[in-house]
Amino acid sequence: MATLVIENLRKSFGPIEVLHGIDLELASGEMLVIVGASGCGKSTLLRLVAGLEEPTAGRIILDGRDVTRLDPSARDIAMVFQNYALYPHMSVFDNMAYGLRIRGLPKAEIGRRVQETAALLGLEPLLARKPRQLSGGQRQRVAMGRAIVREPKLFLFDEPLSNLDAKLRVSMRAEIRRLQRRLGVTSLYVTHDQVEAMTLGDRLLVMHLGVPVQLATPMEVFDRPANTYVAGFIGTPAMNLLDATLTAGGTAARLAGGTVLAFADGRREGEEGRQLTVGIRPEHVRLEAGGMALAIDLVEPLGSETVLLGRLEDETLLSVKVHGAWTGGERTQVSIPPASLHVFDSRSGLRLDPVR
Amino acid sequence: MERRTIFAGWKLPLLLVAPQLVLTFVFFYWPALVAAYESLTRTDAFGIHVVFVGLANFRDLFADPLYRAAILRTVEFCAAVTALSLGLGLVLAVAADRELRGRNLYRVLMIWPYAVAPAVSAVLWILLLNPQIGLVGRFLIAHGIRWDYALNGSQAMLMVVLASAWKQVSYNFIFVLAGLQSIPKAVIEAARMDGARGLYRFRTVVLPLLSPTLFFLVVVDLVYAAFDTFGTIWAMTQGGPAQATQTLVVKVYNDGVVNLDLGSSSAQSVVLMVGVVALTALQFRFLGRRSGT
Numbered sequence: 164m165a166t167l168v169i170e171n172l173r174k175s176f177g178p179i180e181v182l183h184g185i186d187l188e189l190a191s192g193e194m195l196v197i198v199g200a201s202g203c204g205k206s207t208l209l210r211l212v213a214g215l216e217e218p219t220a221g222r223i224i225l226d227g228r229d230v231t232r233l234d235p236s237a238r239d240i241a242m243v244f245q246n247y248a249l250y251p252h253m254s255v256f257d258n259m260a261y262g263l264r265i266r267g268l269p270k271a272e273i274g275r276r277v278q279e280t281a282a283l284l285g286l287e288p289l290l291a292r293k294p295r296q297l298s299g300g301q302r303q304r305v306a307m308g309r310a311i312v313r314e315p316k317l318f319l320f321d322e323p324l325s326n327l328d329a330k331l332r333v334s335m336r337a338e339i340r341r342l343q344r345r346l347g348v349t350s351l352y353v354t355h356d357q358v359e360a361m362t363l364g365d366r367l368l369v370m371h372l373g374v375p376v377q378l379a380t381p382m383e384v385f386d387r388p389a390n391t392y393v394a395g396f397i398g399t400p401a402m403n404l405l406d407a408t409l410t411a412g413g414t415a416a417r418l419a420g421g422t423v424l425a426f427a428d429g430r431r432e433g434e435e436g437r438q439l440t441v442g443i444r445p446e447h448v449r450l451e452a453g454g455m456a457l458a459i460d461l462v463e464p465l466g467s468e469t470v471l472l473g474r475l476e477d478e479t480l481l482s483v484k485v486h487g488a489w490t491g492g493e494r495t496q497v498s499i500p501p502a503s504l505h506v507f508d509s510r511s512g513l514r515l516d517p518v519r
Numbered sequence: 520m521e522r523r524t525i526f527a528g529w530k531l532p533l534l535l536v537a538p539q540l541v542l543t544f545v546f547f548y549w550p551a552l553v554a555a556y557e558s559l560t561r562t563d564a565f566g567i568h569v570v571f572v573g574l575a576n577f578r579d580l581f582a583d584p585l586y587r588a589a590i591l592r593t594v595e596f597c598a599a600v601t602a603l604s605l606g607l608g609l610v611l612a613v614a615a616d617r618e619l620r621g622r623n624l625y626r627v628l629m630i631w632p633y634a635v636a637p638a639v640s641a642v643l644w645i646l647l648l649n650p651q652i653g654l655v656g657r658f659l660i661a662h663g664i665r666w667d668y669a670l671n672g673s674q675a676m677l678m679v680v681l682a683s684a685w686k687q688v689s690y691n692f693i694f695v696l697a698g699l700q701s702i703p704k705a706v707i708e709a710a711r712m713d714g715a716r717g718l719y720r721f722r723t724v725v726l727p728l729l730s731p732t733l734f735f736l737v738v739v740d741l742v743y744a745a746f747d748t749f750g751t752i753w754a755m756t757q758g759g760p761a762q763a764t765q766t767l768v769v770k771v772y773n774d775g776v777v778n779l780d781l782g783s784s785s786a787q788s789v790v791l792m793v794g795v796v797a798l799t800a801l802q803f804r805f806l807g808r809r810s811g812t
Binding site: 213214215234235237240241242244245246249250251252261262265266309313 | 705706710711727
């Protein structure tokens with residue numbers, strides 16, 4: 164168990180900077196999920212922490228020790244790779260024992276620890292098999308076991324579930340969370356899957372184009388997205404983002420179609436006419452007679468709920484999530500409850516909080 | 520994975536494979552059959568009388584201490600060439616597999632020796648090693664080493680081993696490099712994360728994953744050393760001095776073409792053919808078993 168501190172970490176590949184200064188602090192035993200679209204630099208960040216890439220600038224401090232320039236073998240970090248990266252010529256037992264043998268542990272101790280870890284993961288019957296004789300889920304478990312058995316200071320997960328089928332992914336997700344809690348090892352987990360991010364992390368780091376955009380608990384990221392990118396990235400279906408302007412006095416937003424939405428939580432700074440982007444999650448849009456007219460283009464039934472994709476009168480796209488099946492017609496009327504409104508500055512994309 | 524083209528008749532396919540079949544027949548099966556027949560005969564010095572002698576040529580051959588010495592010499596030669604060329608190829612491929620400046624140029628240069636004709640490469644080596652005019656040869660003599668491969672059998676052997684191995688390094692280099700590149704990067708990274716360093720990592724992860732490639736190369740190199748080195752050896756030493764570099768192929772040529780003992784020479788080439796078939800069969804069995812699992 165250890166703390167991890169990352170200070171102003173930067174990485175360039177040739178003239179292209181892919182990480183523009185990352186600062187992070189992980190408490191001992193914390194699980195931080197780094198989430199972002201592909202190419203946002205999240206995997207690079209993980210590989211820098213692992214030592215598989217050299218940072219251009221910045222420091223990585225693990226458990227009080229500066230490891231920035233250390234070889235991966237000297238860092239005491241274990242990593243679970245996306246494609247598992249098991250040693251194909253070794254049995255499951257040897258895969259797990261490899262790191263322990265390098266550390267020169269006595270044979271009996273190695274045997275005991277591998278057996279314990281195998282029991283933890285239900286791998287005991289597979290210890291003699293080679294990786295190619297295992298299913299995808301089993302390989303995933305072995306990769307986990309290889310990381311766990313070493314009792315490292317830090318776990319790194321590089322999209323470990325992305326090669327599994329949907330059902331297995333859900334169960335492995337829960338299992339990873341359980342194991343991480345139980346072992347209490349500080350962990351960094353990289354994923355592009357926002358559901359994984361929401362369910363696994365103590366905290367989330369949302370990254371966009373090499374810049375950390377928001378670092379907060381999953382619920383905070385969901386409830387108070389720091390900018391329009393996070394707002395659109397977290398949550399399915401994505402949050403509706405509508406163009407609007409600030410009204411006189413800063414007490415409300417006027418949508419392009421003319422509808423005025425009063426802010427429930429207070430006044431926003433700025434002159435009348437300031438360009439805003441207001442966000443409303445599809446599940447927060449209400450069906451209400453007498454509201455804005457919505458022409459429905461597409462109905463997506465998801466079982467317990469249904470997503471309606473439609474257009475407002477001024478052709479603005481709006482999606483609405485309703486419970487159960489949709490029995491209405493091709494037209495309906497909707498309203499936006501002010502309490503569920505997210506307000507952003509449209510130029511910077513940043514969240515606008517009410518003035519105190 | 521399998522791609523099949525179905526031809527309606529048999530004329531077009533036959534026409535398409537005919538050139539290859541004709542070449543194989545004229546340059547391989549026919550000479551092989553003639554050799555097999557001649558190995559059972561004895562021809563007089565003028566080529567007028569041919570007598571069928573059964574297996575007498577083979578009996579004489581294996582009773583001949585010179586032939587047994589040539590077998591031993593060939594085994595040594597093949598082992599040395601294989602070890603040297605494979606070892607060098609491995610080292611160079613590992614070096615070329617790293618991130619390094621001018622990597623592509625380096626790789627291209629590494630492949631060139633393979634394209635050099637055996638006789639040309641032999642001349643190159645002679646120009647380097649000749650005790651009177653060779654750069655290295657003169658250097659050795661200047662430093663008090665009695666270097667003369669025309670007189671010293673061990674030195675001659677060393678020279679033909681060097682020249683033969685040099686030509687095969689390229690081949691090994693390409694295959695080992697390809698083998699190295701087919702090892703998933705993540706597996707190497709996993710080993711680094713597990714704490715494995717340099718040589719230990721190479722020995723426990725890279726080498727085992729490379730072993731099918733290496734086995735293939737051992738067989739290819741052995742076959743190369745046993746058969747394809749004739750040009751190099753003949754151009755350099757003609758098997759001399761005093762048969763010190765006379766491997767089995769050189770002896771076949773010497774006895775048959777130079778000394779005109781066609782029966783014995785044919786018997787020797789039949790023995791060689793059996794050897795190559797055995798090696799190839801071994802390789803096919805091994806590769807077949809691996810891909811079958």
